[in-house]
Amino acid sequence: MQKNQNIWNAEKYEKHADFVPRLAFPLIDLLGDIKGKKILDVGCGDGTLTLELVNRGADVIGIDSSPEMVKASKSKGIKAILGTATDLPFYEEFDAVFSNAVLHWVPEAEKALENIAKSLKDGGIFVAEFGGKGNIQSIIQAMEQVFEENPEFGKFKNIWYFPDANEYKSLLEKAGFKVEYIELIPRPTPIDHIQNWLEIFTNVYTSHLAKSQINLFRSRVRELLKSRLYTPEKGWVADYVRLRLKAVKNYRLVKSALNSYIDNMI
Numbered sequence: 001m002q003k004n005q006n007i008w009n010a011e012k013y014e015k016h017a018d019f020v021p022r023l024a025f026p027l028i029d030l031l032g033d034i035k036g037k038k039i040l041d042v043g044c045g046d047g048t049l050t051l052e053l054v055n056r057g058a059d060v061i062g063i064d065s066s067p068e069m070v071k072a073s074k075s076k077g078i079k080a081i082l083g084t085a086t087d088l089p090f091y092e093e094f095d096a097v098f099s100n101a102v103l104h105w106v107p108e109a110e111k112a113l114e115n116i117a118k119s120l121k122d123g124g125i126f127v128a129e130f131g132g133k134g135n136i137q138s139i140i141q142a143m144e145q146v147f148e149e150n151p152e153f154g155k156f157k158n159i160w161y162f163p164d165a166n167e168y169k170s171l172l173e174k175a176g177f178k179v180e181y182i183e184l185i186p187r188p189t190p191i192d193h194i195q196n197w198l199e200i201f202t203n204v205y206t207s208h209l210a211k212s213q214i215n216l217f218r219s220r221v222r223e224l225l226k227s228r229l230y231t232p233e234k235g236w237v238a239d240y241v242r243l244r245l246k247a248v249k250n251y252r253l254v255k256s257a258l259n260s261y262i263d264n265m266i
């Protein structure tokens with residue numbers, strides 16, 4: 001949630017995207033015992049998961065680039081500030097950084113990881129999950145097709161970042177992390193209706209369009225996706241693929257790699 005700060009509607013998110021925090025409990029478990037731990041929740045959204053971390057005994061700060069989401073978090077009694085993953089105002093403060101369903105909005109992955117590493121104490125852990133390679137492929141294809149069918153919409157440009165595990169592991173290592181676990185997990189995800197999903201998550205692609213064009217975009221995408229993502233038995237199921245990871249900040253690794261490089265040079 002980096003740019004386009006006003007694309008989020010906290011009320012709609014809480015009502016129609018409640019599956020986002022609900023499906024993230026296994027991710028919280030990856031943090032282990034967090035009682036008394038200082039945790040940063042990057043992209044805290046409406047604060048549902050941040051509150052769960054607080055309830056498990058952690059001292060948590062949430063950060064989000066949407067003023068509306070920060071307000072929604074604060075209304076739950078959570079410490080939350082406005083800011084982005086690529087510019088975190090912290091230095092070696094946290095035992096853990098947690099992030100759910102956010103980093104696919106951050107194409108500047110190296111910068112985000114540098115900032116996350118900087119915010120962690122040495123030995124601190126980074127636990128995250130977000131869209132990985134192949135995520136919502138059919139939804140993106142349908143959106144692309146609708147832009148092609150309507151040249152007046154402009155050129156469709158995918159802004160989401162869905163890396164595979166090897167690519168992201170390399171970036172983590174480059175930022176000074178030791179990767180304990182990283183996995184790409186296909187997770188077909190029931191959503192209440194594709195129309196609500198499009199309303200919540202695709203404003204970044206349609207904010208330049210007139211209302212009638214936005215309506216046309218959403219109804220045509222829905223039409224194209226119906227045979228792929230909808231069945232009367234299961235309703236709408238989106239083709240999600242998660243990239244889930246746990247990594248430990250360890251600058252000694254970086255230092256020793258640097259030392260052996262220097263030794264080889266001499």
Ligand code: BEZ
Nearest residue numbers: 101104130131135160201
């Ligand atoms: C997700 O994978 O969580 C996601 C990706 C893009 C838009 C909305 C959700």
